[in-house]
Amino acid sequence: MSSFQQYTDEQLLLALDGGSENAFTEIFYRYDSQVHHFILKMVKDVSFAEELTQQVFIKVWEKRSLLKNVKNLRAYLLTISSNLVINNIKKQLSEKSSLENLFNNINSQRSSSSDEILILKDTESIIEKAIQLLPRQQKNVFNLSRKQGMSNDEIAKELNISKFTVKYHLAEAVKGVKKYLQQHEQISSSFLIILSLLYIID
Known part of the structure; x- marks a missing residue:
């Protein structure tokens, strides 16, 4: 097991492609806490974050034969994490009871769950435009x-700026994204709440 601790991510993925359970275990130990922390920031629920974290690594194992060309394993894992959170929200929106509970007092003018799901898909591209x-x-x-x-702290080191400067830029970026989203009438207040959970709130 110790030999795998010396492997680069690329070497681990090659070993994983060959079905190595030890390589998978090393990937799990290397990134489990980072993935869990990332998901927890979005869902604000420890047990749910743990469940989704397990799903992330299950997907890694299931797709092991397709990952040998992944260049940035950390970014790949966080992308899976984001998609899982968004897909779980879409699933909740598609269930009638969850939909009614979520939008009953927030967005009563919407006619069906399919409308809400389509709007959520549209907002993903709007968010990306706001960021750009x-x-x-x-x-x-x-x-x-x-x-x-x-x-x-990690961002400050990566960009060679102070932690205070990081906080300032992040606060200003959040303001800019929120302002852009609020200018789009097709994004209801309920979706602004959801999008805040996914992209904005610390």
Whole structure:
């Protein structure tokens, strides 16, 4: 097992492609806490975050034969994490009882769950556009924090700036994204709440 601890991510993925359970275990130990922390920031529920974290690594094992060309394993794992959270929200929206509970007092004018799901899909592209419109340094800080799950200390070291500067750029980026989203009438207040949980709230 100790030999796998010396492997690079690329070497681990090659071993995983060959069906190595030890390589999979090393990937799990290497990234489990990072993935869990990233998901927990979005869902704000420890047990749910643990469940989704397990699902992330189950997917890694199931797709092991397709991962040998992945260049950034950490980014790949966090992408899976984001997709799992979003898909779980979509699943909740597609269930009638969950839909009624979520939107009963927030968005009563919407007619069906399919409408809400379509709107959620549209908002994903709107969010990306909002991020792309941010000033360069704000965009860099926002992406490192919200997409890659890095802490303020890690971002400061990565960009060679102070932790205070990181906090400032992140706060300004959040303001910019929120303002852009609020200008789109097709995004209801209920979806702004959901999107805040996924992309904005610490």
